[in-house]
Structures are given as structure tokens and as C-alpha cells.
Amino acid sequence: MSSVTRGGNPGEVHRASGRFSGKRLITISRRVLLQLRHDRLFLALSLLAPVIMVLFLKIFFDSMKGPGFVVSRFIVPMGAFLIHFFTYILCAIALVRERSHETLSRMFVNGFRRGEIILGFLLAYSLLATLQSLIVLVLLGWLFELSYAFEIYASIYLVIWLLAVISVALGIFLSNFAHSEAQMIPTIPLVILPSVFLSGIIVAVDKLPDWVQPISRISPLYYANNALQKLILPNGSLGDDLSSIAGLLAYGLIVLTLGSLTLKERD
Known part of the structure; x- marks a missing residue:
């Protein structure tokens, strides 16, 4: 959009950067959404990929049915993992681009x-994440x-959306340290695989070695899984684990702050 790409004199730039502007934030979000709309292949894959993976989950869990295996314990948390996986990858790669x-x-x-830049991108990609979360659920x-x-x-x-x-915010933050898509790709297994192993989805965190358990707190999936496990219990409610919800919110605030502080004007 012209408001993003058009140059201006130094005085105008200094005045514009003096205080936060909601109008400039919306300008950035609109530009990102317009770009997403024109990149139809990216948009289609962003919405189709979670559908395909949920279908694979169905095939996998159907084959696991048997005595002693409680499917409900894994279904919703694995759906949350898929959302974590796709939103991180798509946003991180897009920001590097x-x-x-x-x-x-x-x-x-x-x-x-x-x-303004961080929140503008966050708002735009959060709209896409909202659709992905709804489709998966x-x-x-x-x-x-x-x-x-x-x-x-x-x-x-609500938990999956958070x-x-x-x-998305984590993808924005880590993309600040990559100069190309090739540099960003190695962070995917480094972020995603520890997330699922340390979240408690596969093995309860309290069954892991003592020195590993504190490390699980560095993954947002840990807090999401804790909250979801309480919700899917009989008579469960969101208030059963407010500490995990608070952990999610605190995690998001920290990552957003770090993303803003580490965003560089030039590489």
C-alpha cells in the first residue's frame, strides 16, 4: 500500500514515529491481509493443511482404539498442537519473506x-489463526x-485461539533473527518437537526427569495442554486451571515484548 511504501521527508518521519498510532497499525494489518488475499495458494494451503492433518489424526486414533487407551485425552490437545505448529510456521516464514x-x-x-509493525502483523495473522482454530475444532x-x-x-x-x-507472536519474534527462509527452517523442529514432547500431551510432565520438568515451561503448548486436560474432564470448566490461562497470557506478553525489542530496522 502507498502508505507503507511511499517515502517522506525526515521531518515527517520523525513526527510520525513520536507516538503509537492505531491508524498506522490498521494500515499494516490491511496491507498484510490484502497480500494474503492475493496469495491464494498460500491462503488455501494455510486452511487446507489443518484439515488434512485432522483427517490423519482420525485414521491414527481409530487404529489405536483398545482397552486402556483413552482417546479423548489426546484428541483436543493434539488439535491444539496442530494449530501451534501451523501458525508458527506460516507466520515465521511470511515475516522472513x-x-x-x-x-x-x-x-x-x-x-x-x-x-505498530509487530501488532499490525499479529492482528492480521491472528485473523488467519482464528479461522484455522475454528476449522480444527x-x-x-x-x-x-x-x-x-x-x-x-x-x-x-478460547484456549486454542490464545x-x-x-x-504467531513466537513466529514473529524468532523470525527477527533470520535473514532468509533457509535460516528460518531449522528453527521449526527446534521449536515444534520439544513443544510436543515437553507439553505433557504424550507423556505427563511429572513423569519426565526432574531436570527436564522446569524446561517444559518454555513452551506455550505446556500451558494450553494443562488447561485443556482440565476442560475435557467431566464437569470441567475454564476456572479449574486459571494459572495455566495466566501462564499463556504472560507468555504471549513476554514474546510480544521481545519481538518488539529485537525487531531490527535493517539486517
Whole structure:
């Protein structure tokens, strides 16, 4: 958009960067959403990939049915993991692409502040994450015939949505240290695999070695899984584990702050 790419004189840039502007934040979000709309292949894959993976989950868990295996313990948390996985990857790669195309540099030249850029991208990609979270939860409920009450579904969606937004913020933060997509790709297994192993989805955290248990707190999936495990219990509610919800919110605030502080004007 012209408001992002058009240059200006130094005086105008200094005045524009003096205080936070919601208008500039919306400008960035609109630009990102327009770019997503025009990149139809990226958008289609972003929405289709979670559908395909949920179908694979159905095949996998159907083959695991048997005495002693409680499928409900894994279904919703694994859905949360998928959202964490896709939102992190898509946002991180997209941000690196913006940097390699020097879009971020032009934003700084035109007076956009770090906080406006971070929150603008977060708002735009959070809208995409909102759709992904809804698609995954609806498919899980349909394919696995989940029979939770509406308020439980709403609470589950809230937790998964929070995780999605935080995963976007995490992707923004870590993309600040990469200059190209090739440099960003190695962070995917380094972030995603420890997340699922340390979250408690596969093995309860208290069964891990004592020195590993504190490390699990560095993953947002740990807090999301704790909250979801309480929600899917009989008579569960969002208030059963407010500390995990608070942990998610605190994690998101910390990552956003770090993302803003580490965003560089030029590589």
C-alpha cells in the first residue's frame, strides 16, 4: 500500500514515529491481509493443511482404539498442537519473506514504529489463526463425535485461539533473527518437537526427569495442554486451571515484548 511504501521527508518521519498510532497499525494489518488475499495458494494451503492433518489424526486414533487407551485425552490437545505448529510456521516464514523483500525497512523509513509493525502483523495473522482454530475444532468435534456442552466447546476454542495468537507472536519474534527462509527452517523442529514432547500431551510432565520438568515451561503448548486436560474432564470448566490461562497470557506478553525489542530496522 502507498502508505507503507511511499517515502517522506525526515521531518515527517520523525513526527510520525513520536507516538503509537492505531491508524498506522490498521494500515499494516490491511496491507498484510490484502497480500494474503492475493496469495491464494498460500491462503488455501494455510486452511487446507489443518484439515488434512485432522483427517490423519482420525485414521491414527481409530487404529489405536483398545482397552486402556483413552482417546479423548489426546484428541483436543493434539488439535491444539496442530494449530501451534501451523501458525508458527506460516507466520515465521511470511515475516522472513517480508524482511528479504525489504518491506520492513520501507516501513521504518516511512515512520512506522516497532510496536505498530509487530501488532499490525499479529492482528492480521491472528485473523488467519482464528479461522484455522475454528476449522480444527469443528472437524475434531465432527469426526470424533465429541459431545461437550457448548460452554466447554467455547472454552476449548478460547484456549486454542490464545495458543494460536501466541504462536504467531513466537513466529514473529524468532523470525527477527533470520535473514532468509533457509535460516528460518531449522528453527521449526527446534521449536515444534520439544513443544510436543515437553507439553505433557504424550507423556505427563511429572513423569519426565526432574531436570527436564522446569524446561517444559518454555513452551506455550505446556500451558494450553494443562488447561485443556482440565476442560475435557467431566464437569470441567475454564476456572479449574486459571494459572495455566495466566501462564499463556504472560507468555504471549513476554514474546510480544521481545519481538518488539529485537525487531531490527535493517539486517
